[in-house]
Amino acid sequence: MRQIVVTGGGTGIGRAIAGSFAAQGDQVVITGRRKDVLERTAAELGPGVTAVAFDATDPGQVEAALDALPAQVDVLVNNAGGNTDIGAPAPTGLAGLAAAWRANLDANVLSAVLVTAALRPRLAAGGAVVSVSSIAAHRGGSGSYGAAKAAVEVWNLTLAQDLGKDRITANVVAPGFVEATEFFGGAMTEQRRAALIAQTSTGRAGTPADIAGTVLFLASPAAGHLTGQTLHVNGGSLAGR
Ligand SMILES: NC(=O)c1ccc[n+]([C@@H]2O[C@H](COP(=O)([O-])OP(=O)(O)OC[C@H]3O[C@@H](n4cnc5c(N)ncnc54)[C@H](OP(=O)(O)O)[C@@H]3O)[C@@H](O)[C@H]2O)c1
Numbered sequence: 001m002r003q004i005v006v007t008g009g010g011t012g013i014g015r016a017i018a019g020s021f022a023a024q025g026d027q028v029v030i031t032g033r034r035k036d037v038l039e040r041t042a043a044e045l046g047p048g049v050t051a052v053a054f055d056a057t058d059p060g061q062v063e064a065a066l067d068a069l070p071a072q073v074d075v076l077v078n079n080a081g082g083n084t085d086i087g088a089p090a091p092t093g094l095a096g097l098a099a100a101w102r103a104n105l106d107a108n109v110l111s112a113v114l115v116t117a118a119l120r121p122r123l124a125a126g127g128a129v130v131s132v133s134s135i136a137a138h139r140g141g142s143g144s145y146g147a148a149k150a151a152v153e154v155w156n157l158t159l160a161q162d163l164g165k166d167r168i169t170a171n172v173v174a175p176g177f178v179e180a181t182e183f184f185g186g187a188m189t190e191q192r193r194a195a196l197i198a199q200t201s202t203g204r205a206g207t208p209a210d211i212a213g214t215v216l217f218l219a220s221p222a223a224g225h226l227t228g229q230t231l232h233v234n235g236g237s238l239a240g241r
Helices: 012-023 035-045 059-068 093-122 143-164 190-198 208-218
Strands: 003-007 027-032 049-053 073-078 123-132 169-175 230-233
Touching: 003 012, 003 093, 012 027, 012 035, 012 049, 012 073, 012 208, 027 035, 035 049, 059 093, 073 093, 093 123, 093 143, 123 143, 123 208, 143 169, 169 208, 208 230
Parallel strands: 003 027, 003 073, 027 049, 073 123, 123 169, 169 230
Antiparallel strands: none
16 A cells, blocks of 8 residues: 655645545545644545644654654655735735745745655655646746746756656646635636636636646656656646646
């Protein structure tokens, strides 16, 4: 039975990823900051899923969580993150700007870097690390969030080189607009939603299951020679390159 860790697995895309691994018989640990949300999701997804609460941006909390995480990890999914600008007041002054940029870099880059470094000695040969980026890394309009996700994609190149010698792959999935998550809070309008869907070739929003399917493939033996790549799952709204 494979041991899977999905950060940000309590909601949205991470929850769907955790559920998909559990459905194929893997043992899954979901992580996030909100213990109550994680425990509810774990109970709903079934006995193959357990919850460990910690803030992935805090080195001390990541270290402290290690005892509760599996001794061997076959698949790590760095999914925790989001656009910390959404719902936040516009920053004022350079200090405010710095704080806003740091928040997105912490939430999206440091979260993946710290959890991966902490679990690196436990990653098993034949395993996989999959990190979640965003279409925002490939087009303008989202400032520090897009920059942070672009950094995840570049960091993944070095990670793939490091892990390759141990027969472990490292890839990135870059979703487009995905509904049924907490990502946008209350910030999505009907007009914006219609515009995002109009950009796709599929004529619909992405679902958490769309992303989970790609993550499962990247973590499967079928993808054993696929590493250091970014896969775009956006309904064709932006050409991958
Ligand atoms: N939805 C979209 O349209 C979309 C598009 C492109 C990329 N993405 C990316 O997809 C990933 C999943 O997001 P989602 O759409 O499923 O939104 P979501 O429902 O808000 O999920 C994000 C998860 O990450 C966790 N998280 C955030 N910061 C964390 C931290 N510091 N430490 C630990 N856990 C943390 C959250 O749990 P806690 O709050 O409990 O910590 C939450 O469960 C994110 O990386 C996001 O940037 C989403």
